[in-house]
Amino acid sequence: MDWMAWTWPTALFFATIALLLIVFTVLAIRFPETPRVGVLRIETTRGDRLFITLLGSAFINLAWLGLVSGPQWGALIVCLVFAAAVFRWV
Structure with a gap:
């Protein structure tokens, strides 16, 4: 390293x-897996949902750094909730 x-x-x-x-x-x-249509009305696969989750989590962390003065683990909790929502409904 x-x-x-x-x-x-x-x-x-x-x-x-x-x-x-x-x-x-x-x-x-x-x-x-066959693609499924979720809340966004677009067909997504597991890989698509993983990409959406990673990209969204990056933005959540950046927003957390810029707007919240709390510890970064709070952003992790928000990201986990976001990931669960994406894999459930998107």
Whole structure:
């Protein structure tokens, strides 16, 4: 990790993203899915919903940093609720 001067939280973040991509790839191969239409009225697959979740979570964290003076773990809770909503209704 020293060659990039990463901190453990940064390495853990990128390892989690890599693990999610691997898990979703295995799920797509093992259990093929047909797209479904949710609240947004667009067809989405598991991978689409993962992308929406990651992108939305990035914006939630940026907004939290800019607007809230509280600890960052609060944004994590908001992101988890957002992810549950995306995978349930989108």
